Amino acid sequence: MLDLARQPLVRVDGLKMHFPIYSGVFRSHTGDVKAVDGVSFDIAQGETLGLVGESGCGKSTVGRALLRLYEPTAGRVIIDGEDVAHLSAEKLRQKRPTMQMVFQDPQASLNPRMTLAGIIGEPLDEHTRLSRAEKTARIYELMDQVGLNRRFANRYPHEFSGGQRQRIGIARALALNPKFIVCDEPIAALDVSIQAQVVNLLEDLQDRLGLTYLFISHDLSMVRHLADRVAVMYLGRIAELSPAKDLYARPLHPYAEALLSAVNEPDPVIAARRKRIILKGDVPSPANPPTGCNFCTRCPQVFELCRQVKPELSEVEPGRFVACHLYDNNKAARSTGGPEATERNQQGAST
């Protein structure tokens, strides 16, 4: 996948998504929940970008704003050459087939009163002029692609298990030959043994159809498995954006480091050896984020500058972007082995 000088298929520039808060008797506008507050990244054709973070960090909002399921407050979202954030309603409708979404909860995202064929065929009714026979053929083709038996075409969602329902959701997303799919926690509601089935299916489809994914998840080990590059979000901003291999081997941002250290390795020998960084406290409210760096209230390596100036996301090593003042001096490549390692041990001891 690393061949051909890749043109980014998706380019997000300064995306902001603020939800207004109205309060008081007159419902006056008293503030904003800054769910996404200035996020920029791009995704190359055929690439999988993982988007991780804790609940409430704004990762799902990014996914929805990207497809303009929300009206973004500011910023540009260029998908396949057009700025989706500023398209007119009709242009946007014509654009929809290129970009699709697979939702988290297959129970809630499938209409219980529609048959499987109806659900998968609905986008075809809306966007194409296929004859009845062509449509049926296309529905069967899609069902084959996601591994659903054709005999099930006239059944209803409740007759399927969670994993199968997620396959229906994927088939629906594929119906119009999209280029870009936002997968919003597609496996979070599934059992462990079923998760692997769906992940493998997503990988197969990507290989076969050349799809580009934004894979939103809180499951860091699954993201490691799937993603080429990973963006770590915290409180509406990207803390670190790095190739998956580098991020997991050596996270640069203190938050990325803490987040990864909190993941449970399914191996008791490694688990006994590992030092966790336990973050104190909870995530601050996105309606009232701290001044300076968003992470300054919980950061184990915080210093004075962090409480005053918001760090910008900048390239500190080739291909690795970090928003942290610790890296202000090394916009070029520089290892951070020594001092950080001792810092980490102190953290482990103090908890």
Add this chain to the structure above:
Amino acid sequence: MPDGAQPVLQVRGLKTVFRTRAGEVHAVNDVSFHLRRGELLGVVGESGSGKSVTMMSLLRLLPAPPAEIRSGEVLLDGRDLLKISDAELREVRGGKVGFVFQDPMTSLNPVFTVGMQITEALRRHMGLDKAAAETRAVDLLELVGIPDARKRLGAYPHQFSGGMRQRVMIAIALSCDPDVLIADEPTTALDVTIQAQILELVKELRRKLGMAIIWITHDLGVIAGIADRVMVMYGGQVVEQAPVRELFANPQHPYTRALLQTIPKISGEREARLKVIEGQPPMLAAVPAACAFRDRCEFRHDRCDRENPLRRPVDGKTLGQGHDVACHWQAPAAARPQEVAHA
């Protein structure tokens, strides 16, 4: 941990059945296990494997009907919890045995303050007066790491974050110095960083208080980090049981082996493709006459269709004391640690 210590809890031949209009569902089939003092027993399985129903059955927490505990005994310090009166059982629940449920939002009462919910158990089980109960409640909240504990007693559940609510739940479960703490997926609804906080807390509390814990989860990563011994459940039965390191290094049951391979690792070599367990977990409409896993098993042979395998020791120790598995298939002994390391 404390090997050979007296079991504080002993369960034998437990069977729980749900009677529904569509027929019976055999959720728990002949489950036996024990829990030693100070030990942490991990219980792993998918949804529908019977792990939660088993633990709820121990304290008769399931609504009856439709649930019916058909047979078995649950000995807590030699007393059979399935035979004692409701009044005696109420003393045990929240007294000797604490329970932490999965969802801290639905298991706390939203219209009472946290302080009232903690002191309720203290006054009822330990006979403390209001002032003494409040003092102890403050101690408990401090123990589970809630800052500014005295003020927080007057707060309502919605004023706490998810992680803090789960701490409150743990504080309530710990309030009467239980011998046994049953935790049903207590960290599943939480973010990894908060989950890490809770896991560290549990480890620390165990060191301080020395109680025995049953930890139900589907997350093998959590189990690897905290358990002493693991019991794998499938189709309402215990299919494998072993000390934690032994289980991860030398899994015997095809289900356990597959489960360990379906989850991607966070370090080491990235796997090209995830192993898949095809098919769905079974619905148990009758007492299984064959192996419950056979439809999804890659080592299935004709004996699996004919008879439901019984648990047999793998390492020559008495059943339940070492490593045992319920499977007709013999895992090759040669492919041991290396295979797991690279899986």
